Amino acid sequence: MHINKKIASAIAATLMLGTVLVGCGNGNSGSEKVKHTAALVTDGGSIDDKSFNQSAWEGLEAWGKENKLEKGVNGYNYAQSNSDADFTPNINKLIKAKYSTIFGIGYKLAPAIKKTAKQNPKTNFVIIDDVVSGKNVASVTFKSEQSSFLAGVAAAETTKTNKVGFLGGVKSDVITTFEKGFIQGVHAVNPKITVDVKYAGSFTKADLGQSMATAMYNNGEDVIFHAAGGTGAGAFTAAKNLAKNGKKVWVIGVDQDQKADGAYKGGNVTLASAVKEVGNAAKDIANKAMKDKFPGGKVVTYDLKSKGVDLVNDNMSDSAWKVVQQYEQKIIKGDLTVKAK
Amino acid sequence: MLKGKNKNALIIPLLAVLSGFIVGAVLMLVFGYNPIQNYVNLFAGAFGDVYSVSETLRNMTPLLLTGLGFAVSSKAGFFNIGGPGQYLMGWFSAVVFALHFHALPGIVLIIGSILCGALCGAIWSGIAGVLRAFFGTSEVISTIMLNYIALYYVNYAIKTWLAPKGSDSSPNIPKKASLCTDFLQNLTHGSTFHWGFFLAILCAFAVWFYFNKTCSGFEVRSVGMNPSASRYAGMNVKKTIIVAMIISGILAGMAGALDGIGNYQNISVSNSTPSVGFDGMAVALLAGENPIGMLFSALLFSALQIGGLSISVLSTTPSEIVNVVMASIIFFVGIKYAFEMLIIKGVIKKGAKAKEAGNQ
Numbered sequence: 001m002h003i004n005k006k007i008a009s010a011i012a013a014t015l016m017l018g019t020v021l022v023g024c025g026n027g028n029s030g031s032e033k034v035k036h037t038a039a040l041v042t043d044g045g046s047i048d049d050k051s052f053n054q055s056a057w058e059g060l061e062a063w064g065k066e067n068k069l070e071k072g073v074n075g076y077n078y079a080q081s082n083s084d085a086d087f088t089p090n091i092n093k094l095i096k097a098k099y100s101t102i103f104g105i106g107y108k109l110a111p112a113i114k115k116t117a118k119q120n121p122k123t124n125f126v127i128i129d130d131v132v133s134g135k136n137v138a139s140v141t142f143k144s145e146q147s148s149f150l151a152g153v154a155a156a157e158t159t160k161t162n163k164v165g166f167l168g169g170v171k172s173d174v175i176t177t178f179e180k181g182f183i184q185g186v187h188a189v190n191p192k193i194t195v196d197v198k199y200a201g202s203f204t205k206a207d208l209g210q211s212m213a214t215a216m217y218n219n220g221e222d223v224i225f226h227a228a229g230g231t232g233a234g235a236f237t238a239a240k241n242l243a244k245n246g247k248k249v250w251v252i253g254v255d256q257d258q259k260a261d262g263a264y265k266g267g268n269v270t271l272a273s274a275v276k277e278v279g280n281a282a283k284d285i286a287n288k289a290m291k292d293k294f295p296g297g298k299v300v301t302y303d304l305k306s307k308g309v310d311l312v313n314d315n316m317s318d319s320a321w322k323v324v325q326q327y328e329q330k331i332i333k334g335d336l337t338v339k340a341k
Numbered sequence: 342m343l344k345g346k347n348k349n350a351l352i353i354p355l356l357a358v359l360s361g362f363i364v365g366a367v368l369m370l371v372f373g374y375n376p377i378q379n380y381v382n383l384f385a386g387a388f389g390d391v392y393s394v395s396e397t398l399r400n401m402t403p404l405l406l407t408g409l410g411f412a413v414s415s416k417a418g419f420f421n422i423g424g425p426g427q428y429l430m431g432w433f434s435a436v437v438f439a440l441h442f443h444a445l446p447g448i449v450l451i452i453g454s455i456l457c458g459a460l461c462g463a464i465w466s467g468i469a470g471v472l473r474a475f476f477g478t479s480e481v482i483s484t485i486m487l488n489y490i491a492l493y494y495v496n497y498a499i500k501t502w503l504a505p506k507g508s509d510s511s512p513n514i515p516k517k518a519s520l521c522t523d524f525l526q527n528l529t530h531g532s533t534f535h536w537g538f539f540l541a542i543l544c545a546f547a548v549w550f551y552f553n554k555t556c557s558g559f560e561v562r563s564v565g566m567n568p569s570a571s572r573y574a575g576m577n578v579k580k581t582i583i584v585a586m587i588i589s590g591i592l593a594g595m596a597g598a599l600d601g602i603g604n605y606q607n608i609s610v611s612n613s614t615p616s617v618g619f620d621g622m623a624v625a626l627l628a629g630e631n632p633i634g635m636l637f638s639a640l641l642f643s644a645l646q647i648g649g650l651s652i653s654v655l656s657t658t659p660s661e662i663v664n665v666v667m668a669s670i671i672f673f674v675g676i677k678y679a680f681e682m683l684i685i686k687g688v689i690k691k692g693a694k695a696k697e698a699g700n701q
Binding site: 039042044071072073077078079080082084085086089090092093097098110111116119170171172173182183201202203204205237 | 386392396400493496500506507508509513531532534537551604605607609612613615616618646647650653654655657658660661
């Protein structure tokens with residue numbers, strides 16, 4: 001009997017302490033400093049997803065460090081979304097914490113940004129990979145078809161089987177841009193090469209990516225370009241498993257330089273990476289916002305010319321790399337236009 | 342005065358929650374974060390102002406309903422892991438209903454969408470119920486499989502029929518079909534709170550009433566305790582199994598429907614089965630499958646999730662720590678026998694001491 005009373009009183013004490021502490025918590029938002037602060041909301045992945053969210057976060061981190069800001073309420077920060085239901089609460093929490101510029105990483109956040117931007121006209125909003133209208137919203141888009149085109153050139157110059165593959169995440173305008181650019185690049189080099197296009201229907205399933213990539217490699221495709229975020233991590237695992245058994249296969253990474261993901265004992269399966277400098281873009285926009293030049297209401301496009309997208313050479317042969325560079329110059333000069341659709 | 346058993350039913354979850362928080366605090370200390378500050382941020386983020394409270398209550402709505410759904414089947418002795426699939430089917434069909442019959446008046450649309458969601462959830466769990474009742478198929482396996490069928494079917498249907506070309510989500514439902522009204526938005530400072538919350542609360546009481554005051558509810562509990570004895574007593578076990586599974590599906594489907602027309606207003610392609618279906622199981626387990634207790638456990642888990650978002654916003658601590666706390670709570674509920682042993686041991690020890698004192 002007594003022990004129960006003890007437990008009950010312990011719980012009661014904890015609860016009371018909790019209430020007191022909660023009471024104190026309200027005073028937190030009082031520390032005012034005239035500093036420009038920025039934060040991002042992830043689209044469901046984490047900030048170490050080796051892809052989109054990570055690049056964005058690294059860019060914001062770099063911006064914060066350059067401007068001697070600290071991670072936290074008075075500097076830069078992130079809010080992680082565990083599901084789509086978290087988008088709006090996360091954005092609202094960041095607004096309450098008084099961040100000056102809020103980034104929505106990925107088109108999935110567009111509806112949430114649209115709604116909250118209207119309710120909070122004094123906060124700057126940035127949407128990546130989509131266009132949202134509103135005076136306080138800057139829309140950032142990337143000409144991914146250009147870097148994907150170069151990935152296609154690299155694949156075509158490397159393949160021995162004349163079969164290459166494309167592994168996409170969820171099929172949508174943003175991802176088909178990669179697919180279309182890639183196909184155009186492959187066919188610019190050799191129209192006879194077949195491109196096998198597959199969609200996993202998910203950005204977070206490495207196991208599915210692995211089984212799909214294995215099937216594609218077994219089908220004779222020796223280069224796979226993935227635009228599938230976390231699902232694409234499985235393509236690297238599949239390629240490494242085959243490479244360890246002496247099969248010559250390659251992956252072309254996406255969003256970030258994925259060279260490290262292709263490393264295995266005895267070699268590396270990452271041919272190249274079609275990077276999308278989300279980080280640079282985030283840094284750029286944060287800098288502009290800090291200097292009161294926030295491009296609100298505008299669509300900012302990053303392309304090969306402005307180094308917003310690029311193809312990074314990881315393990316290409318010299319001859320292949322030369323051809324890629326030739327095409328790159330053509331696109332930058334405007335001699336060659338890559339269609340996004 | 343509470344009866345002994347009831348008192349344990351209350352103390353064990355409380356101890357589990359407390360232990361979960363302690364584990365989280367220890368972990369934060371080990372990694373050099375301030376646990377008190379983080380728990381303050383957590384609770385302030387969940388209950389600090391009108392907006393946060395409404396966000397917490399909104400998040401609690403599907404947790405409570407999927408929890409109730411799990412509890413009903415569990416009382417009948419079935420481990421219905423199909424919550425995520427039933428939730429998804431409910432969400433999908435509610436949105437489809439609201440989009441398809443957009444010409445109907447608002448109130449009809451809302452009621453129709455919710456009923457449609459509940460019906461589809463019921464069909465989805467009913468399949469597993471029928472398989473179990475007539476063929477003895479393990480409901481654990483069939484509901485897991487049905488989750489995947491629901492996920493891929495819904496994704497396919499969205500891409501093929503609902504989403505405009507190049508998009509991966511359906512159009513928004515008409516405003517009149519939404520449970521989230523301007524009145525509520527203004528009242529709660531622009532939160533996502535919607536009327537579905539009150540329906541969920543109503544469901545909790547309805548389930549309590551069903552278990553304790555109806556014949557069918559009694560049969561469900563009886564079959565759960567001993568199917569053979571129930572059959573001997575003249576109950577139709579097959580019918581009871583199917584009824585329990587269908588009620589379970591209705592509740593999970595309703596959770597999806599309310600989220601669909603209350604929170605999301607549309608449906609998108611999902612990467613994986615919605616986790617809220619599984620979180621509901623945790624809600625039910627913590628409350629010992631008591632519908633009224635689930636009001637509190639759903640509130641707690643919702644607060645942890647919504648408040649948890651604040652942790653990384655306001656400090657450098659990763660918000661994943663909240664998942665550790667939640668998992669620990671479930672773990673401690675799981676080993677409730679350990680607590681029971683401790684309590685019993687404590688009583689015996691004291692008894693022994695008293696005896697000793699008496700002897701001297």
